[in-house]
Amino acid sequence: MNNVLNNLQAILSNGLFGITLTIVCYLIGLWLNRKFKTPILNPLLIAVVLIIPILYFCRIPFDAYNEGGSIITVFLVPVTTILGYSIYLQLETLKKYWLPILTGCLVSCGVSIGSTIALCKVFGLDETLTGSLVPHTVTTPIAVGVSEKLGGITGITVAGVIFTGVIGAVLAPLLVKLFRMKNPVGVGVGLGCSSTAIGTARAMELGEIQGAMSSMALGVAGMMTVVISMFL
Amino acid sequence: MKILIQLAIIFSVCLAAECIAAVLPFTFPSGVIGMILLFLLLLLKFIKRRHIEDVSQFVLKNISFFYIPTAVSIMESVGYLQGYMWQFALICIVSALLTFLATAYTVIGVMKLQEKITAKKGDKNE
Structure with a gap:
């Protein structure tokens, strides 16, 4: 059991986790936005509103998510x-x-x-x-x-x-x-x-x-x- | 191949912008320098539209994707804001709406003024 938990920890702090979570939540946001066509269902807002509770309730530290997140942030320039x-x-x-x-x-x-x-x-x-x-x-x-x-x-x-x-x-x-x-x-x-x-x-x-x-x-x-x- | 070339061009412009930002005596965001640089390079035809078109269109369509991790970092700064939540929200809302209205009406006003001036000039010419 402990071994599994340790492995899970390693997977979560792998950069791919943050990137995948971000892309999937953004896609959900895009889909909802296209389906309902209201500005409140902004894809960015939906993604954030999905990601923060997921991290919070699964007790995943922000830094683990940001291993992948920071790779996306590099592209802001x-x-x-x-x-x-x-x-x-x-x-x-x-x-x-x-x-x-x-x-x-x-x-x-x-x-x-x-x-x-x-x-x-x-x-x-x-x-x-x-x-x-x-x-x-x-x-x-x-x-x-x-x-x-x-x-x-x-x-x-x-x-x-x-x-x-x-x-x-x-x-x-x-x-x-x-x-x-x-x-x-x-x-x-x-x-x-x-x-x-x-x-x-x-x-x-x-x-x-x-x-x-x-x-x-x-x-x-x-x-x-x-x-x-x-x-x- | 095509996409890689386009990425190479855009990233090179960004790197050049980073160099300029490092040399400048004051802090100026490198992204904005890159923006000006790319605009000038397109204007002077050093870069043609088709050289960066596909990547640029993709990025412009999905621009908000790139801000998600930065936005998620809000969860890190919630602690500092404790006790100031509603003030923070109110300041953002009021000042954003004031800015939007002031800006939009300034633009509309100046455009109307310009139209009037050109109309007057037209009268004189007649």
Whole structure:
């Protein structure tokens, strides 16, 4: 019995376990998302909601899962890089709308950073938590860098980014309907600036222009946030 | 073979971006440098669209997959957040929605302004 348990331990901390679990849960998420077509059933959210309880109830430590998980995380740099390709695909739209996009991203940085700092003050959060939350509307790799710089805890930053992304991806399309926004450029830039890559994935579902505007805004707003955070 | 070549191209761009990030005097995320670099290389036609098309399309379609392990790491930081859960959630929700509305309406406003200006120019030309 002990022998079996030991072997199980070895299998669980093998990188393949984390990768397989992630792919299977993502596929379940995709399947549910296609079947029910509601933004709340976001594949990322479903995967996370499946994986965390599985690890928790089977008493599998996060580090064992992350043996495989970290291999997937390595690909975040190429994934962010590939956003450059999706921007290139929309070169014509970019040429046409560069001014509204740049202004929108600048406003988004101001509103996001300003409202986050103000809300943190209102709720009496300490500097560490504030620093962790300031970059919560920019894409994960940028947010982590900014948070480190501001003395935040990166784990909380990632949680904030993902939570914000899911909230934005779910609620922003509802706001679009509520306020009857018909401008795909505005919606795309808004999603990219407020809800990071999860919002961008959602924007891609809304339409090609929305998706491209969103990935462009994601990059531009991220860069602007890095620059602004240098002065915070 | 085709996929391997495409992967090699994309990873090379990333590695170049990592080098640039290491040289820069301030911290700038290497992914964003890679994004700018790839965009410029495509713009200058050093890389053609077909050189990276298949891998890029696959990745863009499944982009949220790559964020799953990072998202799962939330379970590690729950301890720090204890006692601040609802504030944390409220700050994220309020600030995200404010940012979305402000940004979307700024873009829509600037576009309308541009339309007006071009319309005026058109009037003068007539």
